[in-house]
Amino acid sequence: MLAQVKSGGILGIDGYIIDVEVDVFPSLPLFNIVGLPDSAVKESKERVRTAIINSEFEFSEKYRLTVNLAPADVKKEGASLDLPIAVGILIATRQIRVKSLQEYVIVGELSLDGSIRPIKGCISIALAASGAGIKGMLIPKANAQEASVVEGIEVYPVNTLMEVARFLSGELEIEQYKVDINKIFSRDTQDYPDFGEVGGQEHVKRALEVAAAGGHNVLMIGPPGSGKTMLARRVPSVLPDFVLCEAIEVTKIYSIMGLLPRGKALLTTRPFRAPHHTISDAGLVGGGHNPKPGEVSLSHHGVLFLDELPEFSRKVLESMRQPLEDKVVTISRANGRLSFPSNFMLISAMNPCPCGYLTDSSRECTCSPIQIQKYLSKISGPLLDRIDIHIDVPRVSYDDLAHHHDNRCSNDMRQRINCARGIQSQRFNDNGIYTNSQMNARHIKKYCQINEKGGEMLRNVIDKLGFSARAYDRILKVSRTIADLEGSPAISESHISEAIQYRSLDREWWKM
Amino acid sequence: MTLERIKLGQYGEEKAAKYLLKQGVKILEKNYRCGYGEIDIIAKDKDTLVFVEVKTRKTSTYLSPFLAVNKHKQLQISKVAVHYLLEKKIQEMPCRFDVMIVVDKDIDWIRGAFERMV
Numbered sequence A: 001m002l003a004q005v006k007s008g009g010i011l012g013i014d015g016y017i018i019d020v021e022v023d024v025f026p027s028l029p030l031f032n033i034v035g036l037p038d039s040a041v042k043e044s045k046e047r048v049r050t051a052i053i054n055s056e057f058e059f060s061e062k063y064r065l066t067v068n069l070a071p072a073d074v075k076k077e078g079a080s081l082d083l084p085i086a087v088g089i090l091i092a093t094r095q096i097r098v099k100s101l102q103e104y105v106i107v108g109e110l111s112l113d114g115s116i117r118p119i120k121g122c123i124s125i126a127l128a129a130s131g132a133g134i135k136g137m138l139i140p141k142a143n144a145q146e147a148s149v150v151e152g153i154e155v156y157p158v159n160t161l162m163e164v165a166r167f168l169s170g171e172l173e174i175e176q177y178k179v180d181i182n183k184i185f186s187r188d189t190q191d192y193p194d195f196g197e198v199g200g201q202e203h204v205k206r207a208l209e210v211a212a213a214g215g216h217n218v219l220m221i222g223p224p225g226s227g228k229t230m231l232a233r234r235v236p237s238v239l240p241d242f243v244l245c246e247a248i249e250v251t252k253i254y255s256i257m258g259l260l261p262r263g264k265a266l267l268t269t270r271p272f273r274a275p276h277h278t279i280s281d282a283g284l285v286g287g288g289h290n291p292k293p294g295e296v297s298l299s300h301h302g303v304l305f306l307d308e309l310p311e312f313s314r315k316v317l318e319s320m321r322q323p324l325e326d327k328v329v330t331i332s333r334a335n336g337r338l339s340f341p342s343n344f345m346l347i348s349a350m351n352p353c354p355c356g357y358l359t360d361s362s363r364e365c366t367c368s369p370i371q372i373q374k375y376l377s378k379i380s381g382p383l384l385d386r387i388d389i390h391i392d393v394p395r396v397s398y399d400d401l402a403h404h405h406d407n408r409c410s411n412d413m414r415q416r417i418n419c420a421r422g423i424q425s426q427r428f429n430d431n432g433i434y435t436n437s438q439m440n441a442r443h444i445k446k447y448c449q450i451n452e453k454g455g456e457m458l459r460n461v462i463d464k465l466g467f468s469a470r471a472y473d474r475i476l477k478v479s480r481t482i483a484d485l486e487g488s489p490a491i492s493e494s495h496i497s498e499a500i501q502y503r504s505l506d507r508e509w510w511k512m
Numbered sequence B: 001m002t003l004e005r006i007k008l009g010q011y012g013e014e015k016a017a018k019y020l021l022k023q024g025v026k027i028l029e030k031n032y033r034c035g036y037g038e039i040d041i042i043a044k045d046k047d048t049l050v051f052v053e054v055k056t057r058k059t060s061t062y063l064s065p066f067l068a069v070n071k072h073k074q075l076q077i078s079k080v081a082v083h084y085l086l087e088k089k090i091q092e093m094p095c096r097f098d099v100m101i102v103v104d105k106d107i108d109w110i111r112g113a114f115e116r117m118v
Helices: A044-054 A082-092 A122-131 A143-149 A163-167 A202-216 A227-231 A245-256 A282-283 A313-321 A321-326 A369-376 A382-387 A399-403 A410-427 A441-447 A452-465 A469-486 A491-510 B003-022 B069-085
Strands: A001-010 A012-028 A031-033 A063-070 A104-106 A134-140 A154-158 A219-220 A303-306 A330-335 A338-340 A344-348 A391-393 B028-034 B037-045 B048-055 B095-103 B108-111
Touching: A001 A082, A001 A122, A012 A082, A012 A122, A012 A313, A012 A369, A012 B069, A044 A082, A063 A082, A063 A391, A063 B095, A082 A163, A082 A321, A082 A491, A104 A391, A104 B003, A122 A245, A143 A154, A143 A303, A154 A163, A202 A219, A202 A344, A202 A410, A202 A469, A202 A491, A219 A382, A227 A303, A227 A344, A227 A441, A245 A338, A245 B108, A282 A313, A313 A321, A313 A382, A321 A330, A321 A382, A382 A469, A410 A469, A441 A452, A452 A469, A452 A491, A469 A491, B003 B028, B003 B037, B028 B069, B048 B069, B069 B095
Parallel strands: A001 A104, A031 A063, A104 A134, A134 A154, A219 A344, A219 A391, A303 A344, B048 B095
Antiparallel strands: A001 A012, A012 A063, A330 A338, B028 B037, B037 B048, B095 B108
16 A cells, blocks of 8 residues: 655755655565665664554554655655655555545654654754645644744654654544744843943944944954954844844754754744864855755844954855845755855954064064064965945943943944844845845845935045955945935935944055 | 484484474474575474474573574575575465574574564
């Protein structure tokens, strides 16, 4: 007899529906899985066999069992197909009788005693199932929360193979798992450190405010101990509220990597990733034989903080150029191409020279010009061009440290940033982008009109300081954000001049 | 193979066959041979066709004689079984591979010991 069970798999970060077909034929005993299974799927034979026997069913040794996983030309990964294969065998050998199997997607990894273990990427499969018009899902209990976020699909959490069999044959009622999205989505900023705790550095805070408002990339240059890391860690506290569709996108990535915290349905706070500088290029942008997302994708819709930027290997930094520009990483391998979203805000920090004290007024720098040149040259021009805002972080004076009053705290900043983002989302309503930093050439022409005076100022700057064409675009984008922060529809000279400041800084260093 | 070992094997196969008969299993063939090799006993257990490999030992050893039915032996038995099904024109019939272990007077019957290799 032939049985068909619907299940799901993951390709990149998206789910797709797999049809598990099980055929039983009385002949010399054989248990075969076809349809490009990887080794974890092939090994499911042993788990399925043992789990069926230990769930007080019979695993008959006198049939030829053929399991087909359709579509047959996509490589199937992971252990999530254990449960649908086991269910298919039970139906094909007539041990359970079911009426309407096509209405359910079944996923889960089996343990030898017949209980069901959680799987990775459950939310992606739930999204695919909902898109395919499937009514319900039987999923491991530990995954119930994340899957129940998806609208338009009923989620039934299950614990054991026996439970699944009894549910499908109508002997057992399982309560549908429901979750209140608004409740889990009430954001609390309490866990983030606040900008008010940082003494001085008001201009850096301002630059970070502009950066957060427009989603611009930032490079902070300053001596050790000036507060670069401290400031970067406080950026998530001012990022605009997470909206549901963004949260689902990010949760998908975390779910596939198995990084979703237990008992959490959705990531409700924007990710902040700070990888160590020994990271490999595959670790940063994603890769591997079966490509997995890297840090740039894990910081999707959030912040990627690279501390000590010149310490990263050149190859790693250069590999980041394409995701910075396209906001998506495309990984091509012999067995296919995959795209991972990587719309992150890059915040990087570095010292101005190897010893770190070049810009420090109170300490002598011990580096030779050649050493400094070598240190700075680790960051290539093209990469630098992709960073919209470069900001000098000087040493903090005693007065600032001791008598700082919270004149720029996270809450106020976040309100202004939320306003500016509101303006942007209205402006880009039908353009498919969210922030000023994502504007392409056409958008810049349309939305970054400057007046004559501003144009004159820009021409002077570009001709005299030797800015590249890309730098010109960046200045326009940043000045658009500064205008948005003020709520001004037009870009004035003051906005442009502030934007130029955020670029001219690095030119001094790199021209030495 | 010495005469002694052949005799021991025959003793085990006799004993296993008797045991199966007592269990209500119908013996169809003994020492079925073809170009691929030999199957000790082919029997019918209710609706299931059973291919039995008998392993005999004089004394109990540390390693189970079951281990002697290795991948190579399983492949050989599978081939003979397929040959048998073709020869008898049997198409749709539940089948099983069993191993019987005879140690002195004890008999161990392992049903569904392995699956086909070809």
